[in-house]
Amino acid sequence: MKFTINRELLLKPLQQVAGVVERRQTLPVLSNVLIEVTDQQLSVTGTDLELELVARLPLEGEVQSGETTVPARKLLDICKSLPAEADIRLEVDGERMVVRSGRSRFTLSTLPASEFPNLEEEVGGAQLEVAPDQLRRLIDSTAFSMAQQDVRYYLNGLLLELRKGRLRAVATDGHRLAMSDAEVTGISDDAQVIVPRKGVMELARLLGDSTQPVKLTVGKNHVRVIAGDVTFTSKLVDGKFPEYERVIPREGQRRVMADRETLRQALGRVAILSNEKYRGVRIQLSDASLRVQANNPEQEEAEEEVSVDYQGSELEIGFNVSYLLDVLNTLHSTEVQIQLGDSNSSAVIVDPNVTATLYVVMPMRL
Amino acid sequence: MRDAAAQRKIIHVDCDCFYAAVETRDDPRLRGRPVAVGGDPNRRGVIATCNYEARRFGVHSAMASSQALRLCPELVILPPQFDKYRRVSASIQQIFRRYTAHIEPLSLDEAFLDVSDSPHCDNSATRIAEAIRAAVRSEIGITVSAGVAPNKFLAKIASDWRKPDGLFVIRPEQVAEFVRALPVKRLHGVGRVTAGKLEALGVKTCADLQAISRLALSQSFGSFGERLYHLARGEDERSVQSSRRRKSVSVEETYSQDLPTLRHWQDQLPDLLERLRRRMAQLDTGYLVQGLTAKIRYTDFSQATCDGPGEKLEDAAFAELLEALWQRRSEPARLVGIGVRLRDMTAPQQPDLFEEERRQALARQRESL
Numbered sequence: 001m002k003f004t005i006n007r008e009l010l011l012k013p014l015q016q017v018a019g020v021v022e023r024r025q026t027l028p029v030l031s032n033v034l035i036e037v038t039d040q041q042l043s044v045t046g047t048d049l050e051l052e053l054v055a056r057l058p059l060e061g062e063v064q065s066g067e068t069t070v071p072a073r074k075l076l077d078i079c080k081s082l083p084a085e086a087d088i089r090l091e092v093d094g095e096r097m098v099v100r101s102g103r104s105r106f107t108l109s110t111l112p113a114s115e116f117p118n119l120e121e122e123v124g125g126a127q128l129e130v131a132p133d134q135l136r137r138l139i140d141s142t143a144f145s146m147a148q149q150d151v152r153y154y155l156n157g158l159l160l161e162l163r164k165g166r167l168r169a170v171a172t173d174g175h176r177l178a179m180s181d182a183e184v185t186g187i188s189d190d191a192q193v194i195v196p197r198k199g200v201m202e203l204a205r206l207l208g209d210s211t212q213p214v215k216l217t218v219g220k221n222h223v224r225v226i227a228g229d230v231t232f233t234s235k236l237v238d239g240k241f242p243e244y245e246r247v248i249p250r251e252g253q254r255r256v257m258a259d260r261e262t263l264r265q266a267l268g269r270v271a272i273l274s275n276e277k278y279r280g281v282r283i284q285l286s287d288a289s290l291r292v293q294a295n296n297p298e299q300e301e302a303e304e305e306v307s308v309d310y311q312g313s314e315l316e317i318g319f320n321v322s323y324l325l326d327v328l329n330t331l332h333s334t335e336v337q338i339q340l341g342d343s344n345s346s347a348v349i350v351d352p353n354v355t356a357t358l359y360v361v362m363p364m365r366l
Numbered sequence: 367m368r369d370a371a372a373q374r375k376i377i378h379v380d381c382d383c384f385y386a387a388v389e390t391r392d393d394p395r396l397r398g399r400p401v402a403v404g405g406d407p408n409r410r411g412v413i414a415t416c417n418y419e420a421r422r423f424g425v426h427s428a429m430a431s432s433q434a435l436r437l438c439p440e441l442v443i444l445p446p447q448f449d450k451y452r453r454v455s456a457s458i459q460q461i462f463r464r465y466t467a468h469i470e471p472l473s474l475d476e477a478f479l480d481v482s483d484s485p486h487c488d489n490s491a492t493r494i495a496e497a498i499r500a501a502v503r504s505e506i507g508i509t510v511s512a513g514v515a516p517n518k519f520l521a522k523i524a525s526d527w528r529k530p531d532g533l534f535v536i537r538p539e540q541v542a543e544f545v546r547a548l549p550v551k552r553l554h555g556v557g558r559v560t561a562g563k564l565e566a567l568g569v570k571t572c573a574d575l576q577a578i579s580r581l582a583l584s585q586s587f588g589s590f591g592e593r594l595y596h597l598a599r600g601e602d603e604r605s606v607q608s609s610r611r612r613k614s615v616s617v618e619e620t621y622s623q624d625l626p627t628l629r630h631w632q633d634q635l636p637d638l639l640e641r642l643r644r645r646m647a648q649l650d651t652g653y654l655v656q657g658l659t660a661k662i663r664y665t666d667f668s669q670a671t672c673d674g675p676g677e678k679l680e681d682a683a684f685a686e687l688l689e690a691l692w693q694r695r696s697e698p699a700r701l702v703g704i705g706v707r708l709r710d711m712t713a714p715q716q717p718d719l720f721e722e723e724r725r726q727a728l729a730r731q732r733e734s735l
Contacts, residue, residue, distance in 0.1 A: 151727040152720065174718040247719040278714040299467040320716060344449075346719070365449045365715040366456065 001037050001066025001092040003059050007082050007101070013055030014076045016209075016230055017046035019202055020053045021072040027117075032069035034116045035090070039065070045116070046072055051199050052119040053206070054231040067113035070097050078106055119233050125219035126162050126189035132210035132227060134182045138169040139204045141180045141357050144326050146197055147173035154239030157194040162187050162218060170244050172360075176323045177244060178330075180357040191218040194241055199223075199234035206232055248360055249346055252339030257309035257352065258290065260336045264328040266304040270294045271321040273302035279322050280366045285315040285340070294321070317343040318366035324349075327359045373538055375491035376606065377479040378513045378521035379462070379498060382530035384475035385415040385651075387508040388454050389444050400425070400441045407431035407443065410678065414446055414651050418530060428647055448711045451475075454506060455712070461501045465494050470606045473650030474712050478518050480606035492535050499533060516541065519602035523552055545600040546573040553597045555590060557644065563587075572598045611713065615649065616659065616705025617641040624665050625699045628692040631662070632685045634702045642704055643679055652712040655679075660687035663701035670695060675732065679706070 017033055025031045034045040040063055043056045082088065082101050089100045092110065099106040139158065147155035150173060159170040167182045195203070206227055207214070214227040225232040267281070274281055274294035284291040290308045295301040317340065328336065333351035340347050349359040381387065385403035390396045400420035405411015411431040423438035431443055455474040462469050465487075468480035479494075487493035495512040502510050509531040513524025516538050527534035536544050549571055551561050563586065569575050575598035583591030596602065617638055625631050646655075658676040663669040672690045676683045684704050718724050 151731050152723050153727075155720075172719060174720050174724060175716055177719060242720045242723050275714070278716070280714045299463060299469060301463075318714070344717075360719070362717055362719055365452060365717070 001035070001068060002062070002064040002090070003037055003042065004061055004087055004089045005042070005059065007079060007084065007086045007088055009057060010088060011076075011079050012209075013042075013044045013057060013229070014072075014079055016055050016206060017044050017053045018072050018076045019205060020046040020048055020051050022048050023073070029069055029111045029115045029117075031071055031073070032111055032116070033072040033075065034067065034069050034113055036067040036113070037063060037065045045118075047117060047119060048198075049117060049119075050196060050235045051202060052231075052233045053202065054233075056229045056231075066092055068092050068097060068110045069113055069116050070108045070110050074108060075099070119235070120219070120222045120224075123217045123219040123222045123224040123233065125217055126187065126191040127218075128162060128167065128184055128187050128216045129213045130167060130182065130184050130216055132207045132212070132214050134184070135167075135214060135216070135225075136204060136207040138167065138180050138182050139200060139207070141330055142169045142171040142178040143200050143204065144330065145171040145173060145176050145178035145359075146200065148197070150174065152242075154194055154237050154241055157196045157237045158200045159241045159244070160191075160193050160195060160218065160223070162189070162191045164190070167216075170241070172242075172244065175320065175362050176326075177247065177360040178327075178357075179244070179248070179359075182356070192241070193218050193223055194237035194239060195223055195234055196237050199232075203232055203234075206230055247346070248358070249339070249341055249348055252341050252345075252348055254285065254310070254312050254315060254340040256285065256290065256338040256340065258306060258336055258338065260328055260331060260333055263290070263306055263308075263336065264325065266292055266306050267321055267325055267328065270302040270304050271325065273300045274321055278364070279320045280318050280364050281321040281324075282366055283315075283317050283319065285310060285312075285317070287311055315340060315343060317347075318364045319347070319361060320364050323361045327361065331357075373482075374480060374516055375482045375484075375489075376515055376518055376521040377481055377491055377495050377498070378515075378518070378525040379458075379477050379479065379495075379510050380512070380522075380525045380529070381458070381475040381502075381508060381510045383415050383417045384508070385446060385451055386417040386420075386444075388451060389447075390417065391507045392450075396442060400438050402431075402434060402441055402443045403446050404431050404434075404443055406445070407435050411443075413443070416441075427651070448474075449715070452712065452715075454508075457506055458502055458510075461498055461505065464501075465498065468606050471712065473652040476650065478521065478606045492533070495533055495535075499531075517600075517602035518604050518606065519554060519597060520544070520600055522554070523548070541600040545598065546571065546576070548572045550575055550598075553594070555593065560587065560590070572600075611710045612649070612653070612708055613710075614659070614705055614707050615642070615645050616661070616703055617645060618661060618701055618703025620663075620701045621699075625702065627698075628689060628696070631688045631692065631699055631702055635681050635684050635688075635704070638702065638704050639679055639681060639684065642706070646679070646706070649708075652710065654709045654711055655706045656709040657707040658683055658687060659705045659707060660684055660691060661701070661703035661705070662688070662691050662699045663703075664695070665698050665700050667700075669701075673707070673732070675729070 036043045040059045042059050045054045086101045091098050097108045097110050161168040167184045170179045210227040212228050214225055217224040223234050270281055270292045273296050275296050281292050281294040290306045292304045327349050331351050335352055337350050337352040338347055346360050346362045386401045402413045402416035402420050404413035413427050413429045413434050415427055416425045420441055425434045425438050451474050466479050466481045466484045470478040481491050481494050491514045495514050499510055511525050511529045511532045513521045513534050515521040515524050515536040520536050524534040524536050550556055550564050580595045583595050655677045658674050661671045670691055672687045674687050
């Protein structure tokens with residue numbers, strides 16, 4: 001195997017793929033990237049057995065085909081530290097790979113490509129084309145609510161639901177829930193799958209660079225996203241996502257309209273003196289006013305009052321302030337609408353002009 | 367040692383039959399009737415709190431609800447509503463905070479306040495205590511008793527002195543006389559066993575206790591002897607601090623002869639359970655048992671533990687845990703321990719949108735272990 005490539009061209013796929021490769025591996029070959037050269041095409045693959053990223057790009061000039069694996073992090077660090085626009089020549093020499101550029105020379109250890117595990121070749125199932133920013137928006141507006149290492153393993157990921165004309169993402173850690181819809185066309189079949197947490201994060205990173213429509217394939221055990229030159233494949237979480245619609249309150253008797261930024265800043269300040277472990281704040285709602293109060297075990301206290309659009313009976317309700325701030329940081333609207341029931345019912349937070357996304361936050365008993 | 371100028375002023379505030387008082391406040395029909403808050407008598411529940419009307423029939427906390435009903439058939443037993451008690455407790459603490467920031471809550475219904483430096487009421491602890499009692503009565507609608515003293519130990523005894531709805535003050539110059547007459551049984555940490563030992567030494571009051579040398583006390587009671595020496599003189603240097611809550615309680619015993627079989631392990635359970643129950647009785651009511659634990663130390667000093675579900679302190683449940691440990695490793699033990707995991711009901715509670723799923727997942731996880 002031998003080829004020469006411009007540093008910038010090689011750096012991009014290496015960076016995309018290296019994110020998947022875990023630093024500590026039980027299986028040595030998993031710290032490596034698979035490099036395959038065929039017919040003037042280079043493909044770079046990284047995997048952690050759950051998740052696989054393949055980046056492909058055309059090669060020019062003198063090319064000898066072949067395949068091998070080399071340490072991902074080291075190759076990436078070498079490419080990063082070479083000067084911009086440098087030409088890099090990679091060549092396999094026995095059990096080593098030699099990397100040359102200008103007056104630099106590196107010899108890397110290799111492991112045979114045959115040892116490199118590959119995930120599903122074919123991911124059959126429901127298919128869909130979607131604009132990258134649409135998919136990115138779905139992930140950005142929901143992923144922060146995914147659980148982390150919950151015993152309910154099916155919550156440690158993002159639910160993707162394909163229904164006639166609609167792609168929906170739902171994430172919940174049990175304390176709050178985020179749901180967002182995108183209108184799409186050409187859904188071949190209905191499907192409901194859970195993409196594991198790490199896959200969701202990597203996918204969001206990948207979509208940031210993409211402008212072309214991405215192809216989404218949802219199989220029985222895998223999900224595949226083809227975005228330009230990169231193919232993302234992730235195993236799915238094998239589990240049943242809970243009936244999330246039943247925890248979304250439909251009728252909140254109390255509707256509060258508030259300036260998002262004002263509320264966000266007030267909550268941010270009060271949060272400083274909330275209990276570091278529980279992060280509880282008390283909210284008192286009365287005509288045109290929302291008061292927030294927090295105190296900590298040191299008996300320090302913070303209080304804020306925010307003018308809001310609200311008429312109705314008074315209400316006192318507690319929340320984990322981090323959950324409220326996460327929502328207010330994710331929304332971009334000038335105003336937010338908060339629907340509340342009583343002090344034990346969850347709050348629904350939305351951008352009043354956008355019905356496609358909603359947030360449910362469970363109150364906390366302080 | 368503290369000098370007189372640094373004399374502290376501690377208030378112990380204790381709500382009178384708190385849970386029952388809150389329930390009676392919220393439902394006037396209960397007024398004048400015997401009321402208790404506790405578990406279902408048909409499901410082996412116990413009484414958490416009862417009002418004075420119920421106490422007249424001999425009902426007391428920690429008594430089985432079924433027995434309480436036998437003593438007092440018209441007793442109203444209400445299921446506890448911890449959310450509500452937590453809210454009321456928070457409002458009461460707001461009142462405390464008007465006078466001092468040095469508050470150590472012991473549970474939902476009890477707290478120590480250090481008002482040594484309080485600028486309120488001309489720095490009179492007695493007047494602050496009265497003001498707090500009046501504010502709780504008018505703003506919260508329940509009564510509290512308070513004790514004022516130069517330290518925590520005496521303040522706690524004082525709050526009990528004029529209960530219910532009372533205030534008792536032990537001034538620094540009264541301490542010596544007060545403690546001399548105080549029965550040793552009222553000292554914190556002196557239970558049946560210690561009281562029995564002391565009585566065998568001819569000690570009934572703190573005056574008697576003062577006659578025993580520091581060395582003799584240490585020899586008879588170990589490290590607690592030192593504490594007894596100070597308590598007998600009305601001395602307690604512990605400061606008021608926001609308290610750390612417990613996550614578990616456990617007891618264990620190292621046996622002089624190794625226990626060779628599961629049967630021998632399980633034979634120790636009645637004694638251990640009795641001790642665990644005593645330890646649990648010393649806890650305040652702001653806890654719920656949320657699981658059981660067992661521990662074995664083998665003759666090679668390695669140890670193993672086993673966790674299980676359960677809310678009741680019953681032989682059978684612990685016997686099962688020991689059996690699980692025996693199945694993992696069937697070897698003689700030199701130590702057996704049992705305990706409970708606690709849920710702190712005074713801490714904020716975050717309910718879950720999918721509580722049922724969570725319970726099932728936890729149960730499955732336990733099974734697979």
